[in-house]
Amino acid sequence: xxxxxxxxxxxxxxxxxxxxxxxxxxxxxxxxxxxxxxxxxxxxxxxxxxxxxxxxxxxxxxxxxxxxxxxxxxxxxxxxxxxxxxxxxxxxxxxxxxxxxxxxxxxxxxxxxxxxxxxxxxxxxxxxxxxxxxxxxxxxxxxxxxxxxxxxxxxxxxxxxxxxxxxxxxxxxxxxxxxxxxxxxxxxxxxxxxxxxxxxxxxxxxxxxxxxxxxxxxxxxxxxxxxxxxxxxxxxxxxxxxxxxxxxxxxxxxxxxxxxxxxxxxxxxxxxxxxxxxxxxxxxxxxxxxxxxxxxxxxxxxxxxxxxxxxxxxxxxxxxxxxxxxxxxxxxxxxxxxxxxxxxxxxxxxxxxxxxxxxxxxxxxxxxxxxxxxxxxxxxxxxxxxxxxxxx
Amino acid sequence: xxxxxxxxxxxxxxxxxxxxxxxxxxxxxxxxxxxxxxxxxxxxxxxxxxxxxxxxxxxxxxxxxxxxxxxxxxxxxxxxxxxxxxxxxxxxxxxxxxxxxxxxxxxxxxxxxxxxxxxxxxxxxxxxxxxxxxxxxxxxxxxxxxxxxxxxxxxxxxxxxxxxxxxxxxxxxxxxxxxxxxxxxxxxxxxxxxxxxxxxxxxxxxxxxxxxxxxxxxxxxxxxxxxxxxxxxxxxxxxxxxxxxxxxxxxxxxxxxxxxxxxxxxxxxxxxxxxxxxxxxxxxxxxxxxxxxxxxxxxxxxxxxxxxxxxxxxxxxxxxxxxxxxxxxxxxxxxxxxxxxxxxxxxxxxxxxxxxxxxxxxxxxxxxxxxxxxxxxxxxxxxxxxxxxxxx
DNA sequence: TGTATCTTCGTGGGCGAACACGGAACGACA
DNA sequence: TGTCGTTCCGTGTTCGCCCACGAAGATACA
Numbered sequence: 010x011x012x013x014x015x016x017x018x019x020x021x022x023x024x025x026x027x028x029x030x031x032x033x034x035x036x037x038x039x040x041x042x043x044x045x046x047x048x049x050x051x052x053x054x055x056x057x058x059x060x061x062x063x064x065x066x067x068x069x070x071x072x073x074x075x076x077x078x079x080x081x082x083x084x085x086x087x088x089x090x091x092x093x094x095x096x097x098x099x100x101x102x103x104x105x106x107x108x109x110x111x112x113x114x115x116x117x118x119x120x121x122x123x124x125x126x127x128x129x130x131x132x133x134x135x136x137x138x139x140x141x142x143x144x145x146x147x148x149x150x151x152x153x154x155x156x157x158x159x160x161x162x163x164x165x166x167x168x169x170x171x172x173x174x175x176x177x178x179x180x181x182x183x184x185x186x187x188x189x190x191x192x193x194x195x196x197x198x199x200x201x202x203x204x205x206x207x208x209x210x211x212x213x214x215x216x217x218x219x220x221x222x223x224x225x226x227x228x229x230x231x232x233x234x235x236x237x238x239x240x241x242x243x244x245x246x247x248x249x250x251x252x253x254x255x256x257x258x259x260x261x262x263x264x265x266x267x268x269x270x271x272x273x274x275x276x277x278x279x280x281x282x283x284x285x286x287x288x289x290x291x292x293x294x295x296x297x298x299x300x301x302x303x304x305x306x307x308x309x310x311x312x313x314x315x316x317x318x319x320x321x322x323x324x325x326x327x328x329x330x331x332x333x334x335x336x337x338x339x340x341x342x343x344x345x346x347x348x349x350x351x352x353x354x355x356x357x358x359x360x361x362x363x364x365x366x367x368x369x370x371x372x373x374x375x376x377x378x379x380x381x382x383x384x385x386x387x388x389x390x391x392x393x394x395x396x397x398x399x400x401x
Numbered sequence: 402x403x404x405x406x407x408x409x410x411x412x413x414x415x416x417x418x419x420x421x422x423x424x425x426x427x428x429x430x431x432x433x434x435x436x437x438x439x440x441x442x443x444x445x446x447x448x449x450x451x452x453x454x455x456x457x458x459x460x461x462x463x464x465x466x467x468x469x470x471x472x473x474x475x476x477x478x479x480x481x482x483x484x485x486x487x488x489x490x491x492x493x494x495x496x497x498x499x500x501x502x503x504x505x506x507x508x509x510x511x512x513x514x515x516x517x518x519x520x521x522x523x524x525x526x527x528x529x530x531x532x533x534x535x536x537x538x539x540x541x542x543x544x545x546x547x548x549x550x551x552x553x554x555x556x557x558x559x560x561x562x563x564x565x566x567x568x569x570x571x572x573x574x575x576x577x578x579x580x581x582x583x584x585x586x587x588x589x590x591x592x593x594x595x596x597x598x599x600x601x602x603x604x605x606x607x608x609x610x611x612x613x614x615x616x617x618x619x620x621x622x623x624x625x626x627x628x629x630x631x632x633x634x635x636x637x638x639x640x641x642x643x644x645x646x647x648x649x650x651x652x653x654x655x656x657x658x659x660x661x662x663x664x665x666x667x668x669x670x671x672x673x674x675x676x677x678x679x680x681x682x683x684x685x686x687x688x689x690x691x692x693x694x695x696x697x698x699x700x701x702x703x704x705x706x707x708x709x710x711x712x713x714x715x716x717x718x719x720x721x722x723x724x725x726x727x728x729x730x731x732x733x734x735x736x737x738x739x740x741x742x743x744x745x746x747x748x749x750x751x752x753x754x755x756x757x758x759x760x761x762x763x764x765x766x767x768x769x770x771x772x773x774x775x776x777x778x779x780x781x782x783x784x785x786x787x788x789x790x791x792x793x
Numbered sequence: 794t795g796t797a798t799c800t801t802c803g804t805g806g807g808c809g810a811a812c813a814c815g816g817a818a819c820g821a822c823a
Numbered sequence: 824t825g826t827c828g829t830t831c832c833g834t835g836t837t838c839g840c841c842c843a844c845g846a847a848g849a850t851a852c853a
Contacts, residue, residue: 053809055809063833064832065809065833065834066812066834067831067832067833070832077830078831079830079832082832098496100493100495100809101496101808101811102809103492104837104839105809105810105812105837105838106838107811107812107838108811216787223783224783227781232624381791382790382791383791384784384791385783385784386784389616389619392613392776392779394612395608398774445839446841447840456802456803457803457804461841462802470801471800471802474801474802489840490840492840495808496810496839496841497808497841497842498840499808499842500841796853797852799849799851801848802845803846804845805842807840808839808841810837810838811836811837813836814834814835814836815833815834815835816831816833816834818829818830819830819831820829821826821827821829822825822826822828823826
């Protein structure tokens, strides 16, 4: 009845090596003493070679599809590989391999503690983890408010001919051109944060922003019974085209439609200026004077701390505030109870896995998934601490 | 002004190798073309040896504190190691090392799709990842409702003298005895799920259950204005002593006290039987008949699907249900909108990191953290999909 | 000075895999 | 039969590190 029951009715040891070699996971049961005595039956190229009656070199040629092997030998080796469920020792492989890989990451430059810093840290971690697999990551940054910096940068990258590129495609059209060029040079690209569906790319890691807007709406509007007003703060962004914040907004609106809240919820739209905080404060003050029933406020970019700051200044602590991403200032306001909820998206993981998957593709020859949506993490004052503390 | 600005005002390349070698991360800036041409300046034992004017063997003896080295040589080598910021190639090390490690995991046996299955999967993943570092994991299971199975099992483990033990200390007293014995044999133990503070252990991974109860209360009770009743389902557990569900309950109560909700919230306690679902249904029916103002319901173990099932049968869809852990049945009810919220705790990661940290301690000689609380993840119908989909 | 003992240290083989090199076997053709 | 070109395949070296072995030098004592 129990999954791991044996004749003694309770003691089971699963010999995990079997799992590794893909030989039946559950059927083989060993008493611990027996298990402890066994050696690691590692299967090497040498073993495959002798079993197939060929030399190591031949097995190697088969493994790497390098040709110069007769049909007969090919057959024999493949059969043994299959039977033995051979998996190469990736450490030994990287150690012996003389091939070196140059990857380039291209993301917006950032100020300390801004969103992209956390992405960048993910690249750093990956750089360390894959260094001994002969991978080097060159990190490059463009100015997301100046498309020329992007074009100039990508031209340099094309010249340098790296082995792979990781790209935050903020500038849609220019990114697409860049990708086409890379495609022609057979340099693989992976997208991070957002994606360009028409482009040829290896993987994408990012949040489903529509759904994260939907979740935000649920968190802000769940259970309302009477008419309320909600402040919606948006920021115009000149130059860039692709934008996660737009689909977050659309998801937000979709929730209101799905739940038939159009009658109950009135949205008060405010457009923040990117730098003039006095102006923003004034806009907020006016909105609050004219609308007496404001219960909630939301921003769709990562700068919700600005909203929180102003609402504190205006002494409006009863307004529920919700926003995105764990910038230090956002977290502080959350911990103080001024921001009620933050939605996070594991930016460091996005970068790390992007690199890892490129290695799996180019070096390890492993399966990868093309589209990868990261979780929509919900952080409250009460659970933020353990989220931040848990460094993987 | 920007963190990664250079003289061209926008193009920066950071040479990540420098980061790896711990030489200043931000100060060294290279143009991409220059960077692309550079070789990997890997520092090997051989390099250290020649710089220190000794042989590789001597460096090796210093690195492993294996003695037979004169004070003078020791000094010289250590100085060069420091200067060069030498980090050994762990792959090459594991490849060459003849030492093999036997780890044992000891957790409750489980039925398919129960909580412990996900923990077990974490051990499987670790077994695969660390196999080529010469690590083998023996997985053992006891019956959590029969303390004798635990004692008998741990006696066998003691006999087998593994290199490390991973333990779910469900039976407090017996686990402590086991740990003392292991301590005498100098076998390190790590706790998973819960911990015994008096015992000598290497790491602990688990959720802060008090806080996760606190979070559950917030999610269930946030914003209530009028008097309501809440169903609190508990399950008596015979035999075992240490129990996460108790502290979850305490956290739940603490929230009510902190927010002065004693007046508003009336708790209706029900004790479920572990197997008799007809009985449980009856208990619920009675409670619902006698209490007309029930708005929410909670369980503190992972079996919230039983509660959901009964409330569906009783046609009580307006009651908010909250529970723990992503059992398949729980997830189904969440997706159907019957359960409103689940709190999750990444059980697979708990196991995986427990193994990883043991490797860091015994094999890689790296720093580890003793107490590790995993995040308190909040899952709703709207964000569960991406959480489940995101397999690391 | 010779011999034994102890301390200190260098060398070489091996871990599993990549890959270059060149040899063996075979057929074609003069 | 000899020469050349192909096709196929085995061998040897290398990667960075571990570790066993034994050599060299120092010291002590006869």
